[in-house]
Amino acid sequence: MKVQTIAEMTATGKSPDVLFWVGCAGSFDDRAQQITKAIARILDHAGVNFAVLGGEESCTGDPAKRAGNEFLFQMQAAQNIAVLNGYGIKRIVTGCPHCFNVLRNEYPELGGDYQVMHHTQFIQELIADGRLRIEGEQPFKGKRITFHDPCYLGRANGEYTAPRAALQQLDAELVEMRRCKKKGLCCGAGGAQMFKDAEPGTAEVNHLRSKEALDTQPKIIATGCPFCNTMMTDGVKHHGAESKVDVKDIAELIADAANLI
Amino acid sequence: MKSSSRGANKHQMALSQYVFFLLLVATASVFTRRILAVRRNILLGRDIDRSDRKGERWANMARVALGQSKMVVRPVSGILHIIVYVGFIVINLEMLEIVIDGMFGTHRVFADLLGGSQGLYGLMIGAFEWLALGVLLACVVFLIRRNVLRIARFHSAEMKPWPKSDANIILVTEIVLMSAFLLMNASDGLMHEEFAFALSSSLQPLLAGFSEAGLHLIERGAWWLHIVGVMAFLIYITYSKHFHILLAFPNTWYARLEPMGQMDNMAAVKKEVDLMMDPNVDPYAAPPEGEQAEAPAAFGARDVQDLTWKQLMEAYSCTECGRCTSVCPASLSGKKLSPRKVMMDTRDRLEEVGKAIGKADKAVSKDGAACANWGGDGKSLLGDYISEEELWACTTCQACVEACPLNIEPMGIILDLRRNLIMEDSKAPDPITSMFNNVENNGAPWAFPAADRGKWADSLDSETN
Ligand code: SF4
Ligand code: SF4
Numbered sequence: 001m002k003v004q005t006i007a008e009m010t011a012t013g014k015s016p017d018v019l020f021w022v023g024c025a026g027s028f029d030d031r032a033q034q035i036t037k038a039i040a041r042i043l044d045h046a047g048v049n050f051a052v053l054g055g056e057e058s059c060t061g062d063p064a065k066r067a068g069n070e071f072l073f074q075m076q077a078a079q080n081i082a083v084l085n086g087y088g089i090k091r092i093v094t095g096c097p098h099c100f101n102v103l104r105n106e107y108p109e110l111g112g113d114y115q116v117m118h119h120t121q122f123i124q125e126l127i128a129d130g131r132l133r134i135e136g137e138q139p140f141k142g143k144r145i146t147f148h149d150p151c152y153l154g155r156a157n158g159e160y161t162a163p164r165a166a167l168q169q170l171d172a173e174l175v176e177m178r179r180c181k182k183k184g185l186c187c188g189a190g191g192a193q194m195f196k197d198a199e200p201g202t203a204e205v206n207h208l209r210s211k212e213a214l215d216t217q218p219k220i221i222a223t224g225c226p227f228c229n230t231m232m233t234d235g236v237k238h239h240g241a242e243s244k245v246d247v248k249d250i251a252e253l254i255a256d257a258a259n260l261i
Numbered sequence: 262m263k264s265s266s267r268g269a270n271k272h273q274m275a276l277s278q279y280v281f282f283l284l285l286v287a288t289a290s291v292f293t294r295r296i297l298a299v300r301r302n303i304l305l306g307r308d309i310d311r312s313d314r315k316g317e318r319w320a321n322m323a324r325v326a327l328g329q330s331k332m333v334v335r336p337v338s339g340i341l342h343i344i345v346y347v348g349f350i351v352i353n354l355e356m357l358e359i360v361i362d363g364m365f366g367t368h369r370v371f372a373d374l375l376g377g378s379q380g381l382y383g384l385m386i387g388a389f390e391w392l393a394l395g396v397l398l399a400c401v402v403f404l405i406r407r408n409v410l411r412i413a414r415f416h417s418a419e420m421k422p423w424p425k426s427d428a429n430i431i432l433v434t435e436i437v438l439m440s441a442f443l444l445m446n447a448s449d450g451l452m453h454e455e456f457a458f459a460l461s462s463s464l465q466p467l468l469a470g471f472s473e474a475g476l477h478l479i480e481r482g483a484w485w486l487h488i489v490g491v492m493a494f495l496i497y498i499t500y501s502k503h504f505h506i507l508l509a510f511p512n513t514w515y516a517r518l519e520p521m522g523q524m525d526n527m528a529a530v531k532k533e534v535d536l537m538m539d540p541n542v543d544p545y546a547a548p549p550e551g552e553q554a555e556a557p558a559a560f561g562a563r564d565v566q567d568l569t570w571k572q573l574m575e576a577y578s579c580t581e582c583g584r585c586t587s588v589c590p591a592s593l594s595g596k597k598l599s600p601r602k603v604m605m606d607t608r609d610r611l612e613e614v615g616k617a618i619g620k621a622d623k624a625v626s627k628d629g630a631a632c633a634n635w636g637g638d639g640k641s642l643l644g645d646y647i648s649e650e651e652l653w654a655c656t657t658c659q660a661c662v663e664a665c666p667l668n669i670e671p672m673g674i675i676l677d678l679r680r681n682l683i684m685e686d687s688k689a690p691d692p693i694t695s696m697f698n699n700v701e702n703n704g705a706p707w708a709f710p711a712a713d714r715g716k717w718a719d720s721l722d723s724e725t726n
Binding site for chain 2: 002040185194197
């Protein structure tokens, strides 16, 4: 399959229905690239007319803003909004809840008004519309899966159902952690923590959270954020459970179940 | 007998009415002065418009403050709290009668109006008594939870002696007030059969040995204890975490309605960025007349005056319950950050600044604009109260905001302080500075060339399907 950049698509006189906003982790992080590919495969398979920005995409500015650098954030926002508006983008799907939150809530006031969806919401919509079917032998049938709510999808934007509805398709056994949904515990990566060492303390946040996930005895810990994915993967390793438990993004699970990987 | 004893006490009545009236006026004036001082302190904050979407605001207040929807997330303390809360409001209806009796020397003035103890009046007082018992028992359980069971959130570092005794003082006061109410009714019922109410009557065996005069003394004693206790309580709460009894209502009404993850875009920054991005603007041109005045004194918040009045109101509304801290990932992993401490620090600092301003204003003139006469004390919220280490431990997960039964947002203050740290002092841990540089130069928080952004798709190109 060929993932088109919007520049390439525009050159052929076409325009996309949906822009896939990949995000920095999804673009550069080895592990997160797998998630990005899974999302692209799903979009392609469902016949979605989509494009990416490629080299024209730039950090939304989220980590800068949360670290207190409003100047840098607004510079990034202005630059991205100029690009997005230049291409007349209306609809965006993001592979990262942080990008999702910023594009959805913080760009409109700065001149960037789009319909923004998180990839789990979009996948769920494709399933509900019958554009994406999950049929045949189910690789996850009966397996225990627990979903870790990303803060910026859950609490920040109140989306708890779409990711779970998507997971329902897998015919697996969904189990909830003690703290879930509104009460979900952070993985420890948000607010620019991902880019620095933790302050002195008695534990690492991701160790606490992955322990809570492991307490549900899962086969798979499902995530919806590349940063949560890194944090939970490291946490599972810390507890020595990496041979028994996989950490997978919902997009990867769905792509697998739909025979796209 | 009854009427004659009242008649014989005429002089005493007059004296007690006089004392009562003085106490009432004194309480009202101290209370009003304190409320005005708190209001002045809150208004030291930056302006912010929270008057939109009124319907949603009323609904929010009804749900969160009146309906206590976020309290019952934790059922045990939530339900006990509702008992105390309902008891507090309902029993205070009785206060109206007490105040009228106190002023005019009457005794149970509503009894005749409301059908006596066999009628509505009896029903109401009967219900109040059961509520009073409920409040009393709930307060006992609360005391046990705080002092015997040692529930973790009541014992973290910021729960120093004062916050701990604040809670205990209030609980003991409530118990005393409720006991006085029940005792008053019990002795009154012994003296005047028509004022015997079901619950308090069962206490009467305790008073069996007393003479009429003794009973009268007990009844009056309990009456005065009750009313003076309530007056003292009213003043006390304005200095205490129990201010939430009053502030919960405005605080939830003015609460932010945007999605929790939405952080405000700073208008002053937007203006500068717009200028930088606009090719038609000459960056060296002098700004049009009058525009410069709009630039903020500082970016982000260094001290309480740099926060918004809503954030300052939140500091006064905080109940120090620690629900925020008990779900904060930083606190849970033993970091120094505690969102409750952020709120307590903000309040302490605001009180300190407020006092200093009050003094300075008094020294100079009575009508000078607040703040104008105070040159600062060389201290600030950032640094002297809240350390950089605390600020950098926040993951911006909003768990504290979600957990707060009053919709307080500790995270907002943390982020405003971070903004000051970065935009005024360029003070950041080294990796954060590198992250900024990377975003600025490569458009990503890591040092990857922007041109490689699309590379992930290369391996897909060879696939066919
Ligand atoms: S937002 Fe910050 S202070 Fe609040 S709970 Fe999360 S880490 Fe703690
Ligand atoms: S901020 Fe809210 S949750 Fe935290 S201590 Fe204060 S009242 Fe309790």
